[in-house]
Amino acid sequence: xxxxxxxxxxxxxxxxxxxxxxxxxxxxxxxxxxxxxxxxxxxxxxxxxxxxxxxxxxxxxxxxxxxxxxxxxxxxxxxxxxxxxxxxxxxxxxxxxxxxxxxxxxxxxxxxxxxxxxxxxxxxxxxxxxxxxxxxxxxxxxxxxxxxxxxxxxxxxxxxxxxxxxxxxxxxxxxxxxxxxxxxxxxxxxxxxxxxxxxxxxxxxxxxxxxxxxxxxxxxx
Amino acid sequence: xxxxxxxxxxxxxxxxxxxxxxxxxxxxxxxxxxxxxxxxxxxxxxxxxxxxxxxxxxxxxxxxxxxxxxxxxxxxxxxxxxxxxxxxxxxxxxxxxxxxxxxxxxxxxxxxxxxxxxxxxxxxxxxxxxxxxxxxxxxxxxxxxxxxxxxxxxxxxxxxxxxxxxxxxxxxxxxxxxxxxxxxxxxxxxxxxxxxxxxxxxxxxxxxxxxxxxxxxxxxx
DNA sequence: CAGGTCAGTTATAGGCTCTAACTCAACGGT
DNA sequence: ACCGTTGAGTTAGAGCCTATAACTGACCTG
Numbered sequence: 001x002x003x004x005x006x007x008x009x010x011x012x013x014x015x016x017x018x019x020x021x022x023x024x025x026x027x028x029x030x031x032x033x034x035x036x037x038x039x040x041x042x043x044x045x046x047x048x049x050x051x052x053x054x055x056x057x058x059x060x061x062x063x064x065x066x067x068x069x070x071x072x073x074x075x076x077x078x079x080x081x082x083x084x085x086x087x088x089x090x091x092x093x094x095x096x097x098x099x100x101x102x103x104x105x106x107x108x109x110x111x112x113x114x115x116x117x118x119x120x121x122x123x124x125x126x127x128x129x130x131x132x133x134x135x136x137x138x139x140x141x142x143x144x145x146x147x148x149x150x151x152x153x154x155x156x157x158x159x160x161x162x163x164x165x166x167x168x169x170x171x172x173x174x175x176x177x178x179x180x181x182x183x184x185x186x187x188x189x190x191x192x193x194x195x196x197x198x199x200x201x202x203x204x205x206x207x208x209x210x211x212x213x214x215x216x217x218x219x220x221x
Numbered sequence: 222x223x224x225x226x227x228x229x230x231x232x233x234x235x236x237x238x239x240x241x242x243x244x245x246x247x248x249x250x251x252x253x254x255x256x257x258x259x260x261x262x263x264x265x266x267x268x269x270x271x272x273x274x275x276x277x278x279x280x281x282x283x284x285x286x287x288x289x290x291x292x293x294x295x296x297x298x299x300x301x302x303x304x305x306x307x308x309x310x311x312x313x314x315x316x317x318x319x320x321x322x323x324x325x326x327x328x329x330x331x332x333x334x335x336x337x338x339x340x341x342x343x344x345x346x347x348x349x350x351x352x353x354x355x356x357x358x359x360x361x362x363x364x365x366x367x368x369x370x371x372x373x374x375x376x377x378x379x380x381x382x383x384x385x386x387x388x389x390x391x392x393x394x395x396x397x398x399x400x401x402x403x404x405x406x407x408x409x410x411x412x413x414x415x416x417x418x419x420x421x422x423x424x425x426x427x428x429x430x431x432x433x434x435x436x437x438x439x440x441x442x
Numbered sequence: 443c444a445g446g447t448c449a450g451t452t453a454t455a456g457g458c459t460c461t462a463a464c465t466c467a468a469c470g471g472t
Numbered sequence: 473a474c475c476g477t478t479g480a481g482t483t484a485g486a487g488c489c490t491a492t493a494a495c496t497g498a499c500c501t502g
Contacts (some may be wrong), residue, residue, distance in 0.1 A: 008448080008499075015449085036489060049491075050450055058490065115419060116337030125420050133421065158431050165425045172256065183427070185434065191412020198336060199346050202353065204386045206404070210379050218439070229468075229479080236480085257458060267481075270460075274480055279459070 014055045018044045023065060027109045032195040033201070063129065069110040073079070076103045077139045089148040090220050091106035096143060097189055101209065104193045134169070140182045141174060149221060151177035176217060181219055188215045226239045237275045239265045244286060248330045256283070283334070284350065290331040291353035297324045298360040310369040311441050317364060318410055318437040322430065325414045332418060336411065355390070361403045362395060365441070372398035372441075402440055 006014070007016055007107060021163055022043040026034045037058055038048035055061040080099030084092045104111040114133075144151075162179040192215060195201060196208045243264040258279055259269035261307045276282040278393045301320030305313045325332040335354075365372075375383060375397055383400040387393055413436060416422060 012449080036254035037491085038232055038489065046449095047451065048489090049452085049493095052491070053449055112337065115415065116333065125423065130424060134424075147260070155430055155431060155435070158435075161426050161428060165250050165427070183422075183425075183432065187416055187432075187436075188409060189412070190416060191408035194336065194415065195408055200345065200430060201404075203351060203355075204404075206386070207382060210376060211404065211408075214376070215408075216380075233480080258460085259458070268483080269458090270483085273480055312454070 003205065012054070014046075019051060019054055019061070020065065020068070023061060024110070027065070027113070028107075031109065032062075032113070037061075058099065063126070065110070066113050067128055067132040069107075069114055070129075070136050072107075073100075073103050073111075073114070074136040074139055081139065081143050089146065090217055092143060092146075093185065093216050093220045094213055096140070097185075097212050098209065100189050101193050101196075101212055102199055108197045111193070111197060115190065137186060138188055141171065144178050144181045144185070144220070145171075145174050151175070151181050151221070153177050154180040185216065185219045188219065194200065233275070236265075240272060240275055240282070241286065241289070244282060245331070248286070248334070249328075252330065253283075253334070258282075260360070284347070286331070287334050288349055288353040290328075290335055291350075291357050293328075293331075294321075294324050295357040295360055298357065302360065302364050310367065311438055313364060313367075314406065314437050314441045315434055317361070318406075318433050319430065321410050322414050322433055325418055329418045331415070336415060358403065358407060361407055362392065362400065363403045365399050365406070366392075366395050369441070372396070372402050374398050375401040387402075406437065406440045409440065 013076045019040055022040045023035050026036075026039060026043070035058075037051045037055075055064070077096055077099050080095045081092055084095035087095065088142075097115045153159065158180065159176040162176040162183075166174040166176070166179050189212070192208060192212050201208055226373070240261055243261045244256050247257075247260060247264070258272045258276075262269045262272045272282075276285070298317055298320050301316045305316035308316065356367055374380065379401065380397040383397040383404075387395040387397070387400050410433070413429060413433050420430055
């Protein structure tokens with residue numbers, strides 16, 4: 001052991017990462033069912049139970065994978081928006097949409113992890129998960145909150161709800177109309193991309209990219 | 222045994238149904254992970270292996286649950302459209318959207334079964350599954366193909382793809398523009414409803430019904 | 443250098459899917 | 473009316489899985 005330098009803490013961190021890498025590998029190759037604690041241990045030269053020194057349970061490990069995935073997705077979206085910063089507002093939204101889809105197509109196993117509860121009594125409402133998810137949502141909100149043509153006002157009741165949400169989240173300056181755009185964009189992205197990933201468009205020979213652009217453009221007007 | 226009349230075939234059919242009912246019960250109460258062949262058997266007074274006389278594998282059982290669920294959903298949508306037959310076209314679309322959401326909220330465990338692969342190497346592309354899924358999609362297409370204001374034409378390439386799809390499916394009379402509306406409606410419904418079911422709107426206090434109406438109106442309006 | 447900490451081990455409990463081998467009641471042909 | 477076949481049920485067991493318990497031995501600290 002101790003091929004690389006570092007004390008116990010560093011070694012432990014390295015092993016944790018190694019386990020997570022193995023988990024992602026197996027997730028990619030065999031789906032969530034293939035991510036078994038025993039198999040992960042074996043894959044990195046440990047026995048099964050040893051893994052429990054690093055993760056309290058399989059749930060904890062998967063939760064961490066989910067949080068990481070949200071982080072990666074958010075970073076990718078942020079980068080795409082940044083790269084398109086010279087383009088028009090609709091152009092930036094289209095760039096974000098394309099990046100969203102590209103990430104999901106590149107890592108469908110991780111995208112699935114985010115949006116379909118992989119566990120028996122899994123709690124998607126747990127603190128860190130909600131936080132991670134909202135961090136990704138923030139990218140959309142920020143982009144849409146940038147100066148641009150005024151968004152159509154939401155119906156009265158929805159407007160109140162969206163305003164309340166923005167206030168509770170500490171972004172009270174965001175207009176309800178903008179928040180509505182963000183929600184619409186998010187749900188449209190997710191709808192199209194998740195259907196595509198699960199193969200529901202496979203038999204249709206559709207250019208989902210074009211469809212996505214259509215839907216994204218329609219959100220920002 | 223043999224409380225009710227019937228020969229071996231009828232008895233067998235009854236037991237199959239009983240197993241499926243137990244599976245739905247456990248699915249509702251404990252998620253996909255709780256649908257174990259052993260537990261199902263016990264629940265209806267059999268040993269675990271006996272269940273394999275009726276279903277070749279757990280996969281086969283789940284596949285049948287999925288096909289049934291698609292059927293139920295399609296029937297419900299059809300009924301909603303029928304009940305709203307006196308209303309305007311947008312009114313009928315709104316009714317369908319509401320019915321879609323209502324079904325999903327009433328049976329989230331079954332909705333999840335439809336749209337998130339619950340199994341290791343599950344094949345969502347298998348013949349019966351695709352057929353069942355398209356039967357549900359047909360309800361949307363039929364509704365939108367009914368006489369109404371002309372839908373905006375899709376971009377050239379998308380139009381070609383949608384036309385080809387309609388032709389291959391034997392509904393060549395359906396305009397590409399109509400097919401596009403169906404796909405947009407479908408993906409928007411799924412996006413909103415699946416996010417709602419997974420709790421992603423929970424912290425937002427949103428009236429998803431209103432949001433859904435907005436999105437549906439936007440497709441036909 | 444003594445003592446504690448902790449990552450690893452083996453053994454084990456209890457669950458799962460699914461197969462094998464067997465039993466025995468009901469059905470159908472003669 | 474009998475008797476062979478069918479088939480729905482049984483128990484036993486292989487080979488996975490998650491997770492815990494008890495133990496070992498290397499490292500770090502005082």
